[in-house]
Amino acid sequence: MGKEIASRSEDYSQWYNDLIIKGGLADYSAVRGCMVIKPYGFALWENMRDVLDKMFKDTGHQNAYFPLFVPKSLFEKEEENAEGFAKECAVVTHYRLKLNPEKKGSLMVDPDSKLEEELVIRPTSEAIIWNTYKGWIQSYRDLPLLINQWANVVRWEMRTRLFLRTAEFLWQEGHTAHATANEAIAETKQMLEVYATFAEEFMAMPVIKGVKSPNERFAGAIDTYCIEALMQDGKALQAGTSHFLGQNFAKAFDVKFSDKENKLDYVWATSWGVSTRLIGALVMAHSDDDGLILPPKLAPIQVVIVPIYKGDEQKKAIDEKVSGIVSELKQKGIRVKYDDNENSRPGWKFAEYELKGVPLRIGIGARDLANNVVELARRDTKEKKSYSMEGLTDSIADLLDEIQKSIYNKANSFREQNITNADSWEEFVRLLDEKAGFISAHWDGTGETEDKIKELTKATIRCIPLNNPQEEGKCILTGQPSNERVLFARAY
């Protein structure tokens, strides 16, 4: 009846694509590696953005907007950052097209419009922003500078995947400047907490907070903090990062400030970001073989009402009742849709809203009217139950809360079941292949070992968890001594 989607267990990757495309979140585009975010997907992003934006503002940040382009000479100033991103930069070299004299109706790049200096399309904005901060920061009175930007960025990826890895994506990037290292580190950690709270309370997605190993650090950072989530196929997904940048960018762009004693020093920096990738994470964290399962706090439609009727008279009576319900729900701030489109049958609509992950569905027919009840169907558990019209708005609000908690708990117990200790190389390899998930294991702390493990198993160190218990042990690959376990996983 509804649209066919692949089954999770048979073809996870096709299942994911089906959810995105058939669920109406996004579409492929004519541009290599770029996608179109469709209205339903964009409404989800707007909800995520609005919550995050408020959290950023509540912690004292302001939004601003910096140029899309980074002149090459600025881009290369912070060497580590530049080298890290050089391989995936889209570059503007010309600023004009002209008619192609050899092909009617066709345009060509005008060779006379070659730029003196190439412009990199921002893969991240540290360079252009720190070059600007130089003009904004002179004294300790100008600090801290707490700025965020919502923007599109471009990273030329060879293998792309809807939402998870696209050449262009939408994100926010916070860029802050501080008078001391400690303040900058506190900011880095504060924003990691903001991300973790957002992931857990709004996305209903449990995350592990940790620090990246040197190999996995952001290019140009002293430390990269991250939140890591677990997907249903046992692969990990980095859901947000917050970087302590030390004085690297201040030195590269010569940003100094005079402190209260009039002493000059370089400014301390952080940057932090989450992107439309979170939508991919959300989809993979909760959905099932019937479609998306969206957490009520972020769902574009929280409640859909479908009338079930024969003839105009029944329809009219239902319309009247529903109009009251709708306005009460709206008054309570609940996002509700009444789908009385006559071109599709109730059964088709049920399947469609299941596919789209609407948390609650109300079916209402003539008999329900007579009995003063409605049937509420939960998307997550598929449970259906009759509720009295009396106090319906409160019942719905309660149910939405319960669904939010319930899908978090489900994801959380899945995650708990999928963190496993490995104490030997054999166990590590076997676990990766049989069960995947996070594998907690000792590592000798070297980049070489990390590289070797990645080469052999495709697993990477996802993070060294915060407040990690100290424990004597031996590296699973080299047998060298180690004093804490780190989390390995194959990852998106």
Add this chain to the structure above:
Amino acid sequence: MGKEIASRSEDYSQWYNDLIIKGGLADYSAVRGCMVIKPYGFALWENMRDVLDKMFKDTGHQNAYFPLFVPKSLFEKEEENAEGFAKECAVVTHYRLKLNPEKKGSLMVDPDSKLEEELVIRPTSEAIIWNTYKGWIQSYRDLPLLINQWANVVRWEMRTRLFLRTAEFLWQEGHTAHATANEAIAETKQMLEVYATFAEEFMAMPVIKGVKSPNERFAGAIDTYCIEALMQDGKALQAGTSHFLGQNFAKAFDVKFSDKENKLDYVWATSWGVSTRLIGALVMAHSDDDGLILPPKLAPIQVVIVPIYKGDEQKKAIDEKVSGIVSELKQKGIRVKYDDNENSRPGWKFAEYELKGVPLRIGIGARDLANNVVELARRDTKEKKSYSMEGLTDSIADLLDEIQKSIYNKANSFREQNITNADSWEEFVRLLDEKAGFISAHWDGTGETEDKIKELTKATIRCIPLNNPQEEGKCILTGQPSNERVLFARAY
């Protein structure tokens, strides 16, 4: 005491730049023709965007997001549109940088990363969007398709100006698809009304609604509707456009639908947009020699409270009182800031918030506390008056309303005084030089005459007003017969 700004009458252009830069709205950037929108300017844009976004949603539109890039072969499909924008397109030709072997620490474009097909950075998104709509529209059931996008676009301008004309700017672009020409025309006009309402009710900026002459049409449109505003130097500014695109893009991208009788036809289109240029318009419409004057409905800070005190005891008593006022104002949805920064004196703060255009300033000192009053100073009229603490929140809300109306009325009477009829060429030229403003004159309806007038005087036809009275007359340049006046002006 405050920051020096140029006087409007002595150097209008410098005055404008001073307001933008010293008022903290934007800054120049390291990228030719691109600017940085600073937090205060961006907060203003957020307010504008939020109001417009709600108006779009209330008229049934949904947001989506389409790629930044347009492959050249798509870009050139609608020929008029392509030729119209070809001269100002930034073009991506490569996707990778590499270390420059000849210069340590320097990067170069990797010649091996040349794209097979060049990518144009969207100067407007009709091409990429209509190429996508082809996959979304099959039947009349898929129509109307009412989509809006908030995005950055790039038009490589040779002479740029903060907010008014920048190489990259932020805007929204609506792109709708309809089953009939009439429906599309109705949409075009509806969105023009939305823009006019926004300009007048929120920006407090009176506008003239009209249709563009063929020479001034959007490339690829059948008709371009516009709103035109008048700046204080007598120049006009196009503040928003709404285009009826006919079937031009549907034909170029082969977008057909089957109607109720199963007959295939091309889809009818509109597009419409406003941009960060509106901030430039807002600044020039109302401000004076002391700084910005922002309409309360859009001002990032509507009320600023400045304490005037000697010693900690007075300060503490004021703090206490103000904290109550602030929370009452916030509860009423009024954007208030309490500036008790001890590093600057009240006089400096007064000048600073005048420069920033905050509509209302509250000065509060020990004597005010004793008398249970505060002094309210209006930014627009500079009027100061004492108000009782009783019912202060209501007094403030009323005053904000009054200021909103008052600055609209002021701009409106200026505009009314600056629409003048010209009935001969001599009068036309004299008026342009002496008074500027809108000049209402007869025109023979040809593009040649329009070009000639522009060449001779730099004045262009801003629009043919909607519901224009019919009147017999003779073209001011050629003496050819005409049956209506059109509005000329020099324009931004």
